[in-house]
Amino acid sequence: MSKLPTDLSGREVRGALERAGFIFRRQTGSHMVLRRDDPYARAVVPDHKQIRMGTLRRILADAGLTADQFMVTVHGFKNGVFDPKTRVARAKIDLFR
Secondary structure (H helix, E strand, C coil): CCCCCCCCCHHHHHHHHHHCCCEEEEEECCEEEEEECCCCEEEEEECCCCCCHHHHHHHHHHHCCCHHHHHHHHCCCCCCEEECCCCEEECCCCCCC
16 A cells, blocks of 8 residues: 655645546535546545645545555556655556456
8 A cells, every 4th residue: 555645735636636537526615526427436625735644535535546546646647556665656557446
């Protein structure tokens, strides 16, 4: 399991989810709602300067993504798993297993 970053903003998390196939639907106050149709998933991301670890884990659970899959989308790798030690992608995964 990849170690999740602790310095991501809400907008960076939103961008990673959009690269994973989510679409921004609406924003109410500081909460951005993103949705994916196939397979269906909805994630609510707070528009904060820094997302706490527990909040990020809940967002990933709601989105149906593992930490490895999320790290791939955060760093823009489409066909690999992000290795935090070498900071490169390795191995192939399917984002929507």
